[in-house]
Amino acid sequence: MNAILQTLVSTVVQGSMLALIAIGMTLVYGTLRVLNMAQGVMVMVGGFAAYTTVVRTGLPTWICLIVAAVVTFLLGVLTYYSAVKPLLGRVGVDFEMTAFITTFAIATIVQSVVLLIYGPRQKPFDPLWPGRIDITSDVSITYHSLIMAAVAIGALVGLGLFLSRSRYGLAITAVAQNLDAARLMGIPARRVYVVTMGIAAALAGIAGVLLAPLYFVYPNAGDLPLLQALIVVIFAGLGSVRGTIYASYIIGFLSAAVAIYWKSAYALPVLYVVILLVLVVRPNGIAGKPQEARL
Amino acid sequence: MNAASGSTTVSTAKSQPASIRSFLGWPKAGPIPLAVTAVVAIALPLVLHSTYWVGVCTLALIWMVLNQSWNLVLGYSGIWNFGQLAIYAIGGYTAALVSLHTGIPWPLTIVVAGVAAMLVSLVLAIPSLRLRGIYVSLLTFGFAEVVRLLVIADSSGVTGGTFGLSGFDGFGISAMAPEARSRTFYWIALVGVAITLLAMYLIVRSPLGTGLMALRDNPALAAARGVSPMKYQLVSFGISGFFAGVAGALYAFTYGVVSPSLMGLGQMTLLVTMLVVGGMGTLSGPLVGTAILTLVQAELQNWPEIRLILLGVILLAIVVLMPRGVVPLLAHRTGRLKSWMAQGNSAQTKSST
Numbered sequence: 001m002n003a004i005l006q007t008l009v010s011t012v013v014q015g016s017m018l019a020l021i022a023i024g025m026t027l028v029y030g031t032l033r034v035l036n037m038a039q040g041v042m043v044m045v046g047g048f049a050a051y052t053t054v055v056r057t058g059l060p061t062w063i064c065l066i067v068a069a070v071v072t073f074l075l076g077v078l079t080y081y082s083a084v085k086p087l088l089g090r091v092g093v094d095f096e097m098t099a100f101i102t103t104f105a106i107a108t109i110v111q112s113v114v115l116l117i118y119g120p121r122q123k124p125f126d127p128l129w130p131g132r133i134d135i136t137s138d139v140s141i142t143y144h145s146l147i148m149a150a151v152a153i154g155a156l157v158g159l160g161l162f163l164s165r166s167r168y169g170l171a172i173t174a175v176a177q178n179l180d181a182a183r184l185m186g187i188p189a190r191r192v193y194v195v196t197m198g199i200a201a202a203l204a205g206i207a208g209v210l211l212a213p214l215y216f217v218y219p220n221a222g223d224l225p226l227l228q229a230l231i232v233v234i235f236a237g238l239g240s241v242r243g244t245i246y247a248s249y250i251i252g253f254l255s256a257a258v259a260i261y262w263k264s265a266y267a268l269p270v271l272y273v274v275i276l277l278v279l280v281v282r283p284n285g286i287a288g289k290p291q292e293a294r295l
Numbered sequence: 296m297n298a299a300s301g302s303t304t305v306s307t308a309k310s311q312p313a314s315i316r317s318f319l320g321w322p323k324a325g326p327i328p329l330a331v332t333a334v335v336a337i338a339l340p341l342v343l344h345s346t347y348w349v350g351v352c353t354l355a356l357i358w359m360v361l362n363q364s365w366n367l368v369l370g371y372s373g374i375w376n377f378g379q380l381a382i383y384a385i386g387g388y389t390a391a392l393v394s395l396h397t398g399i400p401w402p403l404t405i406v407v408a409g410v411a412a413m414l415v416s417l418v419l420a421i422p423s424l425r426l427r428g429i430y431v432s433l434l435t436f437g438f439a440e441v442v443r444l445l446v447i448a449d450s451s452g453v454t455g456g457t458f459g460l461s462g463f464d465g466f467g468i469s470a471m472a473p474e475a476r477s478r479t480f481y482w483i484a485l486v487g488v489a490i491t492l493l494a495m496y497l498i499v500r501s502p503l504g505t506g507l508m509a510l511r512d513n514p515a516l517a518a519a520r521g522v523s524p525m526k527y528q529l530v531s532f533g534i535s536g537f538f539a540g541v542a543g544a545l546y547a548f549t550y551g552v553v554s555p556s557l558m559g560l561g562q563m564t565l566l567v568t569m570l571v572v573g574g575m576g577t578l579s580g581p582l583v584g585t586a587i588l589t590l591v592q593a594e595l596q597n598w599p600e601i602r603l604i605l606l607g608v609i610l611l612a613i614v615v616l617m618p619r620g621v622v623p624l625l626a627h628r629t630g631r632l633k634s635w636m637a638q639g640n641s642a643q644t645k646s647s648t
Contacts, residue, residue, distance in 0.1 A: 109607035
């Protein structure tokens, strides 16, 4: 019983984190057809931005969320201008492949720069709100994980409203659905690209702040989130926002269950086997549409 | 008059296949450059006096074997396989385990490592080939990371966890003087590169290579003309896996250690940069790219902090500025130079007759 409760709590927390990170990747892929390998690095940079504001300057803890979001937004925009924009409209080069490689290069550069500035040591980061509440005698939830779930779900709802209500959000949706039609309607596609990359990075940055107390702050902190987000986006099918949210919670549940009932080191490999089986049955994920006829 | 026009048609008919061949990008092994390169490569350790530099060159040769194998899948077949480092590491671990636990002679161990890597590569290929485009890179990249994390998390002692495996005999030449030993390592690796290059040359010129390139350039048409995507690409995965495993075994035996640091993001950045700089889908591209970047790497050894930053910047700059790599660019330039000289030649002969 306790283990079941524990699993459910971790599912909500981990699923929300995964959704925050993976939504960014799927949004960018949906609008730009770029698989952003720099998303994991954004998580790490978010953690470092928060660490710097809280530990080095002693500002109140809540401000670090905003600082992290702004810093990663700018870094996302920078990624667009350095790694994606020069490739747009190139003839004779596979855009998706080259963009995959350039965003990968960005990830390496950012990670090494952070390593150069802060060093490889893991830095502790205090929870945003210390303390815990007991549900039963054995199971307790830390306030921090409540905040994680609340902030993540709040950000996702906000993103949903932004995409369906605001001018820019509708423009992003339109470009993702049909680039040519959106351009004919007078939507500035390039500006939409910039905003999308920025928002995707900012979501990852917020996730980075929330994850920092659990996993410490260090230059490789983005590797594991990237890997999990990749599994989520394959499972969901790239470009589908709704599918990504479902997939995040399913993957969150699976990894929590494996970690609690078996061994946490096996969580990723087990997820991997599940993904292999899903892909053998549905090559475009649970919600993705086939992009071309299979041969 | 008649005879003259007859001779011109003959000459154009003769030159046509050659131009088509160069247009298709089939490799032509020029005998003189090849011989010069071979002599320089063989004599290099005798000229270099420091064991350090011979060691650097040996590592470059091992990477050349790996990059050539990767190039077959990534460049010639156009399948976005980013899991090659895991296959390479599996070859290395197999070689280490076999020589730790059995007494098989080392050439056979290398073959065993290659076969083990080939089998893993084929298993990876089955789900990958069901997918298209970006999903393949996601799947294979994830596979490589999972292999790395599993090895790191392994506490059973089979793979040695983070520290890896060491203390195996390797080539069995540990009694040699250091200088002679490093030269022997170099020459063994050089033989590996030569065999791999020959194999790739034969594959690329064979119907298999043509089929792979056809599937890369126009999958629908190639499949309609009877080139089976599954069969051809599975074979390319298998061959590529075999040579990656051989590269891993060479690494294990040369350095006497295998660890999870064979894989990982930094290592992958380095090798992808080599491929991109040299030019994917060409025979000499991986060799040239590996040579250039190994030199850059070795020069930067004293500044390890900025090494990866610089690699990332080079990768980004090359993809943005010359997306097809150095070798195709040079080939294009020399091709234009040659055709310009040939034009001058034919104009001269015309005016003289």
